[in-house]
Amino acid sequence: MADQIELVFRNESGRVVATLIRLLGDFELAEDAMQDAFAAALAQWPSEGIPDNPRAWLVNVGRHKAIDRLRRHMRFLAKRQQIEADLMSDYRIGQWFPDDAVAEEGPEDDVLRLIFTCCHPALPSEARIALTLRTVCGLTTAEIARAFLVSEATMAQRLVRAKGKIRDAGIPYQVPSREVLAERLDGVLAVIYLIFTEGYAATSGANLIRDELCREAIRLGRLLVELMPGRAEPDGLLALMLLHDARRDARTTPDGDVILLEFQDRSRWDKAQIAEGLSRVEAGLRAPALPSTYAVQAAIAALHMRAERYEDTDWPQIAALYGVLMRIHPSPVIELNHAVAVSMVDGPEPALRLVDSIDKRGELNGYHMLPAVRGELLRRIGRREEAVAAYRLALSGAELEPERRFLAARLAELAQ
Numbered sequence: 001m002a003d004q005i006e007l008v009f010r011n012e013s014g015r016v017v018a019t020l021i022r023l024l025g026d027f028e029l030a031e032d033a034m035q036d037a038f039a040a041a042l043a044q045w046p047s048e049g050i051p052d053n054p055r056a057w058l059v060n061v062g063r064h065k066a067i068d069r070l071r072r073h074m075r076f077l078a079k080r081q082q083i084e085a086d087l088m089s090d091y092r093i094g095q096w097f098p099d100d101a102v103a104e105e106g107p108e109d110d111v112l113r114l115i116f117t118c119c120h121p122a123l124p125s126e127a128r129i130a131l132t133l134r135t136v137c138g139l140t141t142a143e144i145a146r147a148f149l150v151s152e153a154t155m156a157q158r159l160v161r162a163k164g165k166i167r168d169a170g171i172p173y174q175v176p177s178r179e180v181l182a183e184r185l186d187g188v189l190a191v192i193y194l195i196f197t198e199g200y201a202a203t204s205g206a207n208l209i210r211d212e213l214c215r216e217a218i219r220l221g222r223l224l225v226e227l228m229p230g231r232a233e234p235d236g237l238l239a240l241m242l243l244h245d246a247r248r249d250a251r252t253t254p255d256g257d258v259i260l261l262e263f264q265d266r267s268r269w270d271k272a273q274i275a276e277g278l279s280r281v282e283a284g285l286r287a288p289a290l291p292s293t294y295a296v297q298a299a300i301a302a303l304h305m306r307a308e309r310y311e312d313t314d315w316p317q318i319a320a321l322y323g324v325l326m327r328i329h330p331s332p333v334i335e336l337n338h339a340v341a342v343s344m345v346d347g348p349e350p351a352l353r354l355v356d357s358i359d360k361r362g363e364l365n366g367y368h369m370l371p372a373v374r375g376e377l378l379r380r381i382g383r384r385e386e387a388v389a390a391y392r393l394a395l396s397g398a399e400l401e402p403e404r405r406f407l408a409a410r411l412a413e414l415a416q
Contacts (some may be wrong), residue, residue: 001046010036011212014136015287017174018110019059021117022173024066027135027163034058036065037083075149109223111216112135113174118189119160127162132191133198134159137213142205146399181228189237189294192220196241209253212286216247218353228236236295242277243301246270258406262310293329296321315344332363336373340395368397379414 013034020030037058049055073323119130126148133139145155149300165171176184199213221238228234250264284295299320307313322338335358343351355374364370389410395407 004211005041005045008054013138015111015137016055016058020062021114022110023063026169029066033062033066035050037062040155112220112223113254115188116175116193117171117173119184121163122169123165127158128187129191129194130158131162137195137198189233193237200244202400206401208402209248218239232284232286233292235280236292236298239277239280240298240301244303246273256402258402269391278302290328296325315341319345332358340373343377348377352377368394384414
């Protein structure tokens with residue numbers, strides 16, 4: 001039963017807290033209420049069983065717990081009556097919420113509201129991303145701090161300031177009107193993709209893939225396409241996520257170890273999802289100006305998906321698309337991916353020169369994938385001792401257990 005409750009927590013916590021934020025109007029109160037609700041579930045569900053609608057149960061209990069917290073804290077005394085009246089205006093204690101309190105469909109989704117709130121232009125860009133990772137993805141402050149290469153204390157302060165800004169500025173918890181929707185689109189696309197990437201390759205932990213985050217990001221991508229019909233950017237993002245996620249079942253062994261693209265069983269790729277992704281790539285590329293970075297990345301993913309065998313991959317076209325990507329969105333991570341593609345076209349030595357150039361600039365200090373790529377290129381050239389040093393550096397920075405096992409296996413091979 002404990003495993004089942006943990007699964008519910010992983011699958012539902014983001015949407016439970018999003019609904020509680022809508023109902024309570026306070027980030028920290030909603031997060032505390034969610035934790036109280038899951039504690040109640042751990043106490044009651046083993047004997048009573050998991051309810052048919054666990055999310056409604058958790059939201060219901062969470063709102064009860066929030067009311068109790070407000071009653072206990074004297075600092076809310078002056079406004080307690082009004083708060084309790086607002087909280088209970090459409091609710092009778094002891095009954096379930098109406099169905100629309102936890103609705104699952106439609107563009108006015110609670111999680112999407114939360115993302116638009118987090119992406120308000122009044123908040124700094126890093127705070128928007130960090131707050132979304134904390135509330136929607138459920139990442140700990142320590143995990144987010146590692147992703148931003150700052151201390152946990154620094155990240156905690158940023159999160160507190162961001163929540164305070166939303167509260168003090170009265171930033172509304174809603175999807176904005178169409179007049180201002182477009183100006184927040186870039187931020188919303190970015191955080192939905194961050195939710196997906198945390199699911200596709202987790203920051204840390206025992207598992208490479210967090211299925212629930214991949215599914216949630218794709219669900220939100222579909223809602224965004226519905227919310228903004230005719231815009232190419234949401235289609236490009238949805239195509240990218242669908243194509244990457246289509247390989248999910250082939251990316252790890254039954255024991256959770258990483259399977260490189262070269263060795264994946266392509267018969268296990270989701271053909272229906274690939275077909276939808278490929279159709280959306282075309283829509284994503286039909287932008288009136290330059291295509292979005294998501295559409296270009298989706299086009300790269302499409303080339304991988306169209307190859308029946310790894311040997312059939314169109315690496316020259318992939319390298320060219322990374323060149324396009326670097327022009328429209330310069331980034332050292334994109335440069336690193338471009339170097340990998342170059343290694344498949346021109347060999348490891350030209351690619352190593354590109355990687356060394358990125359390394360010298362220091363923009364990716366602490367990013368373990370840079371020494372991992374460098375170690376692989378050195379291994380292919382035959383510079384074994386340098387490859388060992390690079391892989392050791394990558395291993396020291398890796399937080400995800402499957403990646404650590406992969407890097408350790410590479411070191412063991414080189415030791416032989």
